Amino acid sequence: MQKKIEKMRAEKEREELEKALVKEIEEDFKVRQKERLKYEKQWVLNMNFASGNQYCKINAQGELADDGKTFYWQNRGVYNHIAPILESRLAKFSTVLPNVSVRPKSDDDKDVAGAVMAEKLIAETFKKCDLTSVAKKVTVWSETCGSGFYKVVWNENSGNKVGELDGREIFDGQVSIIPVSPFEIFPDSIYTEDLQACTSIIHAKAVGVEEIKKKYNVTLKGEEIGVYNLNKIGSTSLNSNEVVSDAVVIIERYEKPTEDYPNGRLITVAGGKVLYNGELPFINGEQGKRVFPFVKQNSISQAGCFFGTSIVERLIPVQRAFNAVKNRKHEFLNRLSMGVMTVEDGSVDIDDLEEEGLSPGKILVYRQGSKAPEMMSDMSMPEDFNQEENKLINEFVIISGVSDVSSSASNATLTSASALEILVEQDNSRLVMTAEEIRKSFIEVAKQTIRLYGQFTVGVRAVNGVDSYNKTKIYYADSISVTSDDVYLESENELLYTNRQKKDMIFKLYESGILQDDEGKLRPATKEKILSLLGYKELDYQKGLSRLHEEKAQKENEILIKDAVEVDYIDDDSVHIDEHVRYLLSEYGDMQTDARQRITAHVKAHENNIKLKKGELNGNN
Secondary structure, rough: OOHHHHHHHHHHHHHHHHHHHHHHHHHHHHHHHHHHHHHHHHHHHHHHHHOOOOOHHHHHHHHOOOOOOOOOOOOOOOOOOOOHHHHHHHHHHOOOOOEEEEEEOOOOOHHHHHHHHHHHHHHHHHHHOOHHHHHHHHHHHHHHHHHHEEEEEEEEOOOOOOEOOEEEEEEEEEEEEEEEEEEHHEEOOOOOOOOOOEEEEEEEEEEEEHHHHHHHHOOOOOEEEOOOOOEEEEOOOOOOOEEEEEEEEEEEEEEEEOOOOOEEEEEEEEEOEEEEEEOOOEEEEEEEEOOEEEEEHHHEEOOOOOOOEOOHHHHHHHHHHHHHHHHHHHHHHHHHHHHHEEEEOOOOOHHHHHOOOOOOOOOOOOOOOOOOOEEEOOOOOOHHHHHHHHHHHHEEEEEEEOOOOOOOOHHHOOOOOOHHHHHHHHHHHHOOOHHHHHHHHHHHHHHHHHHHOOOOOOOOOEEEEEOOOOEEEEEEOOOOOOOOOOOOEOOOOOOOHHHHHHHHHHHHHHHOOOOOOOOOOOOHHHHHHHHHHHHHHHHHHOOOOHHHHHHHHHHHHHHHOOOOOOOOOOOOOHHHHHHHHHHHHOOOHOOOHHHHHHHHHHHHHHHHHHHHHHHHHHOOO
8 A cells, every 4th residue: 555655656746747847848948939039020021022922021019010002002013033033042052962071080991991881871861861852941941041950860760671570660770861940940049159059959840649649659639830930829820821730839858968967858848748858869979979960051140149141131121122113113104104184173073083084085074164184294204213223133133142144234245155154153152151051061961970870770781882883782881880970071162163164174184194194094094083073984985894993902902911812814903003002001000021921922913914914915916
């Protein structure tokens, strides 16, 4: 009986602690919502302007309101320049898809092989997660609202199937890369610029109760939730039409490691219940630390602010002015075409004129003895309208950094390809800062990807790789081989150094003779690489033969450490000599004397083979 009472008391205490924790998380979430509200309203305004709803404003109460007409006859046409500017920027940024490389920890063959395996893991993960589409979605958010986010997590229900247990399929797991909108991210301080410098981050979103039931095995009561403001519908909501039915708000609060919680803490709350309360699940930081599984991508960073600003926000005042000028211009044209009539007071039926206007052939009756109605003369379109319109169009270009070089009137006289090329480069250079933000986010996503594989890979996992000739190969990796997370970008910024410029540089290097060997010949391996860079690798008659010889020589290096290897007649001796000498020099300090002697003897055998083949050739001649 006593044990039962103690158990009931412990259960009651647990429930009270859970309620207190839920209350704390929900109150913290409301405080962060209130602190972020001004940014949220601006994001909604940006989205409205980008989609063409440009007669709205944020009123004195901080709410989104319609900017109504002053007079009933006023035009309210929308001449949307923001949308094409946004599309042009997104099209340019879609070319920024850098190749990620991994630098080995040392020149040891195992570390080099581990770095190569890490690159293959990253490439396979990026392909399976369709990172191209994910990056485009994040860039749309960052360009519209100022910031977009990647969430890099481990999905144990994905990857390669390894078996079944109790009727359930078991997978080896895989990294998932998820695009996250800024509406879902709530930092502990709006004024902390760096995401990882925050003390805690809340990720909140509307999720269907069925999904929560499936993931956490908890039944909750669903409601209609606003997608952007995460408020229950019925309360004040700017976007009451953007709703998710039968859903709840799931709040995930990530807390960085502290003295009390050395591995950090993740608390997940939804529908008044605690779904998870434990340490941060991912070892995704440097030196085995646990950090937030998010990567932030800004369009334009703001000093002393967590969220970035967008080009749309800067263009809104210009767009308002442009709409006003165009509408006033059209109203003036209406006056010119329809005319403005002056009539003596009481001389005509005003109501009839207002209703029917002056239709062709209309008989206009006016009071006898009064002055006949007449049209106002000396009306013409003021040149100020055209001047102001051109100034505003120029301001769109100045602010956005996007111009149509090929059709711009100011560039119509340019016929030189070099001059147009310089203009395009200048146009692209305006976007370099944002492009660098995209490249930086790729590096961080790749780093977290490698660290997660190092944490969760158990035993050996198969990795699909593709060689330079699109030939699929299967490699095998374990957590020990994937140790280096020193990720870097091999290529220059794509907006500064285009593919055409790269090809031109290759031709210049070839013409200068730098790529030829001492005998003035282009080695097969160099030729293979050049054709690949130019995009014509299918023209290489050797079909990657040089690379196969390199791989064979590298395997021979591993054998030569312990045993001798005979030279094959089919070997490309020059390629083999280079690989063996490179290996000997890189491992010289740690290599045993007998191993050095075996490699040296093997190299001499290749040199003799070269002489033998030349002798046979001369004999045949």
